[in-house]
Amino acid sequence: MNELEFLDNRLCITSVHSHDEMRYFAVRLVSNGACCPNYVQSCHQRHSFAKRRLKDFSGIHQVLHLHIQVPKWFCDNSRCPRSIFTERLPWALSHSRRTLRTERVLSTLVLAMSAKEAERVTTVLGFRISHDTLLRVLRRVPIPSHCAEIIGIDDFAFKKGHRYGTIICDATIHRPIDLLRTREADMLTDWLLNLEKRPVRASVD
Numbered sequence: 539m540n541e542l543e544f545l546d547n548r549l550c551i552t553s554v555h556s557h558d559e560m561r562y563f564a565v566r567l568v569s570n571g572a573c574c575p576n577y578v579q580s581c582h583q584r585h586s587f588a589k590r591r592l593k594d595f596s597g598i599h600q601v602l603h604l605h606i607q608v609p610k611w612f613c614d615n616s617r618c619p620r621s622i623f624t625e626r627l628p629w630a631l632s633h634s635r636r637t638l639r640t641e642r643v644l645s646t647l648v649l650a651m652s653a654k655e656a657e658r659v660t661t662v663l664g665f666r667i668s669h670d671t672l673l674r675v676l677r678r679v680p681i682p683s684h685c686a687e688i689i690g691i692d693d694f695a696f697k698k699g700h701r702y703g704t705i706i707c708d709a710t711i712h713r714p715i716d717l718l719r720t721r722e723a724d725m726l727t728d729w730l731l732n733l734e735k736r737p738v739r740a741s742v743d
Contacts, residue, residue, distance in 0.1 A: 545629050559599045559664050566607040572625035574613040583612040588624045594637040599664035645679050648672045649713065686715060691742045693721055709741055
């Protein structure tokens with residue numbers, strides 16, 4: 539059985555080796571065609587291969603390093619500005635070095651605790667990520683559109699010791715609602731005034 543089928547059954551393993559607690563896979567994506575991101579139509583004329591490196595956290599002390607050959611295709615539409623494109627992976631964002639499920643694990647951790655604490659947890663799990671990287675993961679988390687009845691307001695470090703903003707959370711479900719670029723009261727006031735429905739109560743730390 540292909541050890542990477544849980545990610546994509548089109549991944550063909552060409553080699554694998556282990557070092558410490560890491561496993562390294564050289565793989566090739568076997569594909570007969572892909573849709574151009576600009577023009578959603580299937581293209582089948584292969585140009586070459588692109589190399590991608592991804593990390594996948596599959597369990598405690600189970601980190602997979604994937605070196606993947608991904609097909610590049612000619613777009614069949616003569617009006618396409620890119621003409622050649624790299625096939626997208628449904629389980630990893632473009633240009634990302636981590637799989638989507640790894641991003642979900644990291645975002646869950648950094649939403650549940652501080653970035654410093656989450657960094658320590660990832661070290662214990664065998665997948666160490668710096669707190670700065672975890673803050674970037676947090677900023678990519680989609681913000682829910684609903685208005686919370688009870689909100690929590692606290693300082694948020696974009697860069698510790700240099701630049702701070704304000705984080706606003708739904709205090710009921712403990713999820714972020716918005717990040718403001720400064721700690722100024724005027725910006726928070728404007729944010730509150732622009733809400734369609736005012737929160738019932740606010741807690742300021």
